[in-house]
Amino acid sequence: MNLVHLIFGRRLANSEMEGRRISWFEAVPAMGLDGLGSASYGPEAALTILAPLGAASLAYVGWVMAPIIVLLAILYMSYRQTVLAYQTNGGAYTVAKDNLGRHASLVAAAAIMIDYTLNVAVGISAGVGALTSTLPHLQPYTLHFCLAVLAVVTIANLRGTREAGLLFSAPTYVFMASFLGLCVVGVARILASGGHPHPIVAPPPLPHAAGAISAWLLLKAFSAGCTAMTGVEAVSNGVGAFKEPVADQAHRTLTIICVTLGLLLAGVAALAHGYGLTAMDQTKPGYQSVLSQLAAAVAGRGAVYDVAMASVLAVLCLSANTSFVAFPRLCRLVAEDGFLPRPFAIPGRRLVFSVGVVFLTVAAGGLLILFKGITDRLIPLFAIGAFLTFTMSQVGMVAHWRRQSGHNRARLAINAAGASVTSAALVVITVTKFVAGAWIVVLALPALFGLLLAIRRYYDRLDAQIGCIGPFAADERQPPTILVAFEGRNRMTDRAIAFAMSLSPDVIAIHLTRLEGPDEEEDSRAFRHTWKEQVADPLEAQGRTPPRLVLLAAPLRQIHKPLLEFIDKLDTRTPGRGVAVLIPELVLNHWWEIPLHARRADSLRHALLAHGGTRLNLITSPWRRSD
């Protein structure tokens, strides 16, 4: 137990919840790692699509990145409003539930659940991939590194969102500072040099043009670049984690993440254009990422370069953390509404929703193991869930403002703009990525949606059976017949029989025989004689009714069958009377005692629970050793 304490920290009381809430300082690393990390692969993905244009690609970088930045600005504005309107939780699930109804909310929930799971696997494998491309001799340990990062993120989040935020704050803020600095210096040099800066380390030469520009190519580049936006919605899903004033803290967090991300996207676009950077083929030797070319061009390959690139690695690896903050909170809401299993809504040892955390770890770990840590094929599946959620959230907010009386035209306009732009982007992304893997999401979404509905139906049926009752209406009842099942007399079974006699005047001692196979044939007359001498006679001498002794053979060595048959006979003889089986059970003090016992008490209990009729109750008389 001390090890659990050491790894996860002490168990927190309900009353400590307030102290667990976080401010913007922890929230930026906790919720922003995914969004900020996107800055490293979003522009690169867009430039990769444009690369076949050769030198001409530089002319189009701005055309692709500008709408992405505008889209980000619209999302920022509309999420600001959402967080204000939904201060307990402003995720797409809640917004859609309130404004669009149950089915829309479940679509949003399914979409974002899929996306968060993918984000963990893709984020970690991308980060570790970047690491192993820097240090190629680590290549064979890709999967080990992936699982190790997953373990660190999981443990940090099982300790608490605040702990995870603090732990991951250093790489986050270093990343933000170093790349904002590089962009500012780079842009200043471009301006100072009249658009022709001198790179400290020249980027690789632009490739020869291998294709012509087309609207399809620009759309593909746009949709590839849109991956830069994933993770922006995390703040709205994580509102519940903030300390008071919630709206203020959430706004500040959202502002820091979105403004930094916007500046980084704009800066990378400007520097790519100014310095003539382009995406290289990742599968060829000598590959350098766009951010690496950028840092080398602006700062050379010195200490600044090393620190900046190390922070990129860390941010990528840890971008999974955003999912770990938002996913369990979303699942909790969905579970409270009965669409996910109830354990998702139960706060764990450290007041986080541990079941959600562990579920996410298992699902993402499964993906990592399945793909051996190389999850490149999952990247195309990635942005669809996020943009579907964006759209549901914006449409929900439009409905929200429309129901409110006047004054909200401006707000409605912002969300309507958001809704149209994100839905357009969703269509573009789905169409351009359909063959590359988006179809998987198109199949998985309705499956998950159906599962959520099925879970709710299960709970509804259960509630119909055991819930909804009026006044307590129990007839006065006789004590039940109590059957004490035992294999041989000892102090444990004597205690059990005595306990049964204190509960009911009608006790039957069931001696189970022939459990050990044919060699264990017992002399039943001898047993009956001893019983009379040792049990029945002393009790009668005290003037008490001794329990009736019944010997039951179990010729198939399954105890519960003859016992259930016996109970059936009892039922026909004394109908209406309750029956309880009392099982003496030896309590084991150590785990290593488990293989030393046949544990018949336990298996008898489970068999009776499963196969006993509706009137059968079970009593356990535990025997604890002093040890």
Next chain:
Amino acid sequence: MNLVHLIFGRRLANSEMEGRRISWFEAVPAMGLDGLGSASYGPEAALTILAPLGAASLAYVGWVMAPIIVLLAILYMSYRQTVLAYQTNGGAYTVAKDNLGRHASLVAAAAIMIDYTLNVAVGISAGVGALTSTLPHLQPYTLHFCLAVLAVVTIANLRGTREAGLLFSAPTYVFMASFLGLCVVGVARILASGGHPHPIVAPPPLPHAAGAISAWLLLKAFSAGCTAMTGVEAVSNGVGAFKEPVADQAHRTLTIICVTLGLLLAGVAALAHGYGLTAMDQTKPGYQSVLSQLAAAVAGRGAVYDVAMASVLAVLCLSANTSFVAFPRLCRLVAEDGFLPRPFAIPGRRLVFSVGVVFLTVAAGGLLILFKGITDRLIPLFAIGAFLTFTMSQVGMVAHWRRQSGHNRARLAINAAGASVTSAALVVITVTKFVAGAWIVVLALPALFGLLLAIRRYYDRLDAQIGCIGPFAADERQPPTILVAFEGRNRMTDRAIAFAMSLSPDVIAIHLTRLEGPDEEEDSRAFRHTWKEQVADPLEAQGRTPPRLVLLAAPLRQIHKPLLEFIDKLDTRTPGRGVAVLIPELVLNHWWEIPLHARRADSLRHALLAHGGTRLNLITSPWRRSD
């Protein structure tokens, strides 16, 4: 359940035990595979040691094989006597227990348990190794084949010893017939040709001499050849499996196995000498086993060769079966004496001791996986356990005859001869193989011995606490206070409260609050009001005492702690009175329902079992859904 039925067959009743017993026909494959299979590697191992002598080795084959065959004859004679004297089970464990005392019997048990486990791993990997050396493209799947063979042998033995014997009888009898035939034909040709037969396919030329003869070399060759004897003791351990007349069936089985093995050893030695066969280096290409050279020399590479070699492969692969027959029966005896966990003594679904079978599978499977299916290094460890057991058994029989009055001098002499020869062989084997791995057995033996003693000590302590009682002595007792733990009122909890009221007039309803974390703060006044209106008032109107309502908060979300504190307070208020906690439990009808429930009833039950005081009893009121 149907799948279980299909794989393992229907559950057998105790009364079917008689029909499960086997005759010599099934016993030869069931118990003889190990011993007969040794004929393929025993002589080869001896010839490998002699190989450096080149052509001179042929002169010494007889000198090495003759004492081995004499030893086999002595073992045969003495085991015949043992089986006669111990008709229920004549294994070394029983013989040593009866005649040499507890510690000697445990040494024998530990030795034979280690040997049987090694035999499974080594036998299967040797057989599969022979298969993959014939069909080299199967090489990468070595481990898969090993585990598949292990699975087949395990399932056959879980179905029953008779089923395993029938299943494996074809390869066994084909092996015996074909090699006995080859030996007879070969010896006849040697005699007809005056010692210089003409091989149909000439064996590879003898290597040049690379060393000189020495006593040490002969001893090493002898101890290597002794592996041919492992498995001979299996019949004595498996006597319990035979049908009546037991001694007859066992004698016939022992005779068939030992005589066949002796003839094969003599035949191989004679043919090796006559045809000039020698062991080849297994690691070099073009390797042919001695049996393969022999079959080709006598019969050419036709259909006879193919059938004979296929039967060798099958016999080697299945030689593990002998362990599966003898190991569980040995473990059962040891467990009945309290030196192994009790589950080893419980007959399973098919009246075999399934725990022993599964344990052997897991242990041997672990070895196979650990060594990736190549267990060559374990072979040197192999014969020590067997010879230690031989010796213990023989010494025990000597003591046995000495205690009997007169007339047994001849028998005593045979066992004394067996004891001296096997103990001498044991010393030779241990010394010559010590560095190659025998030291592992020398370490493992005392460890297992200590474990067996520790297990018995555990049971002795347990018995001292709960066993050994006199007349039943329970005071008349009041019914206990019953605490019904529940989270919210529903039909399930109402039923539980009604049941509690039928058991005792003193019922306290414990409403557990704040389990769901700080957000679930409940209005206790509202709950008390509803309780009064819906439960207390209707009961009082009937003139019955309603249960007392207590609201217990679990600020750490662990139910058992506040409950145990409450019980402690109760105990000080009403000392001496028993306490029982009644837990309503929803019975799940399907495995997939498990993740849908928090299963608090179950975890509360386990926590109360583990941490409750000696006076705390538990009652389960199960709720079964009609579903």
